[in-house]
Amino acid sequence: MSASRRRPGRFGPFHRKSAWWPSEVEKICSSGEIRGKRRGNFFAGLVPAVKAYDGELPDGIVGVEFFTDVEPDSDGVPGSPEWSEGRPGVRVLERNELVAIDVIVIKRRDPE
Amino acid sequence: MLSLLSGAIRSNAMQAARPNELRTNAFPVVTARVSKSELSKWFPVQFEDITDPEATPEPSKGALAKLANGLYFVLYWGEMSKQLTLRIPRSTDASDFLVALLREVPSLRSRILWHRADAELPAKSPSVRSSFVSLKDRARSFLPFIPASGPQPAQKSSRGAAGSKRSSPRSNRPSSRPKAPARKR
Numbered sequence: 001m002s003a004s005r006r007r008p009g010r011f012g013p014f015h016r017k018s019a020w021w022p023s024e025v026e027k028i029c030s031s032g033e034i035r036g037k038r039r040g041n042f043f044a045g046l047v048p049a050v051k052a053y054d055g056e057l058p059d060g061i062v063g064v065e066f067f068t069d070v071e072p073d074s075d076g077v078p079g080s081p082e083w084s085e086g087r088p089g090v091r092v093l094e095r096n097e098l099v100a101i102d103v104i105v106i107k108r109r110d111p112e
Numbered sequence: 113m114l115s116l117l118s119g120a121i122r123s124n125a126m127q128a129a130r131p132n133e134l135r136t137n138a139f140p141v142v143t144a145r146v147s148k149s150e151l152s153k154w155f156p157v158q159f160e161d162i163t164d165p166e167a168t169p170e171p172s173k174g175a176l177a178k179l180a181n182g183l184y185f186v187l188y189w190g191e192m193s194k195q196l197t198l199r200i201p202r203s204t205d206a207s208d209f210l211v212a213l214l215r216e217v218p219s220l221r222s223r224i225l226w227h228r229a230d231a232e233l234p235a236k237s238p239s240v241r242s243s244f245v246s247l248k249d250r251a252r253s254f255l256p257f258i259p260a261s262g263p264q265p266a267q268k269s270s271r272g273a274a275g276s277k278r279s280s281p282r283s284n285r286p287s288s289r290p291k292a293p294a295r296k297r
Contacts, residue, residue, distance in 0.1 A: 016169065017169065017170060017192070018165070020163070020165070020170070020171055021165040024165050035166045036166055036167075037164060037166040037167045038167065039162055039167050039168060039172075039174060039188065046137055046138065046186075047137060051168060051169040052169060053169060075139055075140070076140065077140045077143050077197055077226060078226055080169065080195075080197075098166070
């Protein structure tokens with residue numbers, strides 16, 4: 001494989017939109033990880049998961065574009081990958097509460 | 113009396129469930145694109161805002177609800193994407209859920225973006241018009257003097273399929289139909 005076609009991670013590109021949470025961009029870039037909790041609000045036994053969107057970071061959108069070596073859940077919604085607790089490669093920071101995956105950020109766009 | 117009546121009506125429609133009523137994980141079964149007003153109209157339950165970036169990919173609204181037949185489901189709706197995601201427990205039959213859901217929210221059908229492979233969409237109930245056409249077609253097969261109705265989607269497709277696969281005497285009949293309007297002119 002040529003260097004130009006080499007991918008920085010096994011899976012991607014994915015992106016997070018961070019317009020509502022501008023500090024998230026710096027947090028992800030400096031830590032090299034994205035964290036995920038349960039969606040909250042319900043005691044429906046929901047497991048914590050990292051959540052993102054498929055594809056490159058759209059033009060003009062604040063956020064990060066990333067790759068990862070952790071495979072997304074197989075039973076997710078197309079276009080909205082998730083990495084749930086219990087999946088290989090998903091790090092448990094707080095059991096049933098907080099997980100993280102390591103990411104390689106290839107693009108960031110900060111708020112102006 | 114009125115309250116009894118409204119209670120009876122309520123029990124026949126979806127309603128919000130208490131958070132602890134569902135204690136098993138729920139998995140995505142269907143997504144749809146709906147506006148905020150449609151969301152509140154079609155799912156008349158109390159939503160909660162989810163704004164923690166670690167909990168959601170975008171600010172969302174969420175609720176745990178129960179269909180009239182008692183099936184629980186979790187709703188998430190993204191403020192920016194306008195995408196509604198419904199999740200159900202593993203123990204719920206996905207096709208049964210869709211049947212019950214679309215019975216209560218028939219308008220949702222046209223907004224569905226994706227549904228799980230094991231979730232079969234129920235067949236559309238035939239419209240009065242298509243039922244009429246189908247009856248007329250059946251009658252024409254043994255009563256040939258019945259005049260053909262105007263171009264109907266059902267007839268068009270069946271004719272097209274027949275025409276593409278085989279040439280039959282039936283194909284002569286439709287060819288005479290376009291002449292009728294021409295004569296009128």
